[in-house]
Amino acid sequence: MRKKMVAGNWKMNLSLEEAMTLSGELIEKLDHHRRDGSPGKENKLPDVVLFPPFIYLTRIREFFPDTKGVAVGAQNCHHEESGAYTGEVSAPMLSSAGATHVLIGHSERRAQFGEDDQLLARKASRALKNGLTTLFCCGEKLPERESEQHFDVVEKQLQSGVFWMKEEQLSHAVIAYKPVWAIGTGKTASPAQAQEMHLFIRRLVEKTYGKAAAGNIRILYGGSCNANNAGELFAQADVDGGLIGGASLKPRDFFQIILAAAS
Numbered sequence: 001m002r003k004k005m006v007a008g009n010w011k012m013n014l015s016l017e018e019a020m021t022l023s024g025e026l027i028e029k030l031d032h033h034r035r036d037g038s039p040g041k042e043n044k045l046p047d048v049v050l051f052p053p054f055i056y057l058t059r060i061r062e063f064f065p066d067t068k069g070v071a072v073g074a075q076n077c078h079h080e081e082s083g084a085y086t087g088e089v090s091a092p093m094l095s096s097a098g099a100t101h102v103l104i105g106h107s108e109r110r111a112q113f114g115e116d117d118q119l120l121a122r123k124a125s126r127a128l129k130n131g132l133t134t135l136f137c138c139g140e141k142l143p144e145r146e147s148e149q150h151f152d153v154v155e156k157q158l159q160s161g162v163f164w165m166k167e168e169q170l171s172h173a174v175i176a177y178k179p180v181w182a183i184g185t186g187k188t189a190s191p192a193q194a195q196e197m198h199l200f201i202r203r204l205v206e207k208t209y210g211k212a213a214a215g216n217i218r219i220l221y222g223g224s225c226n227a228n229n230a231g232e233l234f235a236q237a238d239v240d241g242g243l244i245g246g247a248s249l250k251p252r253d254f255f256q257i258i259l260a261a262a263s
């Protein structure tokens with residue numbers, strides 16, 4: 001049985017003070033929920049991962065000790081282990097700073113920083129070598145969906161970004177389907193559109209790795225997922241949670257989304 005995951009990508013938002021306030025409010029809500037509930041209720045909450053900007057990672061990590069059930073990850077990492085790459089952050093640095101997860105292949109990095117499939121495969125490989133759970137993002141742009149190329153686009157992204165992994169590595173990977181036309185636009189994929197693509201992705205995983213791996217891998221939805229639509233999206237058989245942008249900056253909304261993924 002796959003455990004759901006709700007991830008909050010803060011992108012390039014929040015001052016340190018705002019980030020601490022947000023984290024504090026989130027802890028309060030989670031603690032309250034645990035205190036309030038029946039014994040064992042906290043086990044039903046999804047895995048929660050926060051993706052703050054690099055510079056806040058250690059501070060936010062300290063805020064969420066292991067018992068709080070919230071992991072912390074980075075929004076990106078460099079593909080090399082170390083070296084003369086001014087301004088970059090490596091996977092070993094992330095691990096040593098307490099990050100356990102990393103986003104690879106976010107559409108904003110593909111579009112704004114020219115990250116291509118080949119580079120993303122190198123980043124994912126580096127992240128996995130350093131013990132980071134890798135959330136690999138895929139998703140089509142609007143013209144690609146309108147011309148019905150969305151399945152081909154996603155398949156190609158996964159072929160080069162994920163399907164080179166050995167099965168053991170895949171067990172440390174999560175796939176995030178994030179249609180670009182739904183990101184930050186308020187235009188969400190319908191639950192049926194999300195389910196259709198998630199099932200397609202799971203079948204691709206099955207073709208490459210077999211039934212067990214396909215049954216185990218988590219596939220998150222991202223793109224204008226909010227407190228109102230999360231429940232319906234997460235109720236789809238192959239939607240294992242969400243990668244949340246804008247709504248993760250509002251503790252009340254983000255907590256509602258976490259609850260929508262609770263079982």
Ligand code: 13P
Binds near residue numbers: 185186
């Ligand atoms: P929004 O939830 O703001 O659409 O962003 C999604 C996203 O890009 C998460 O990484």
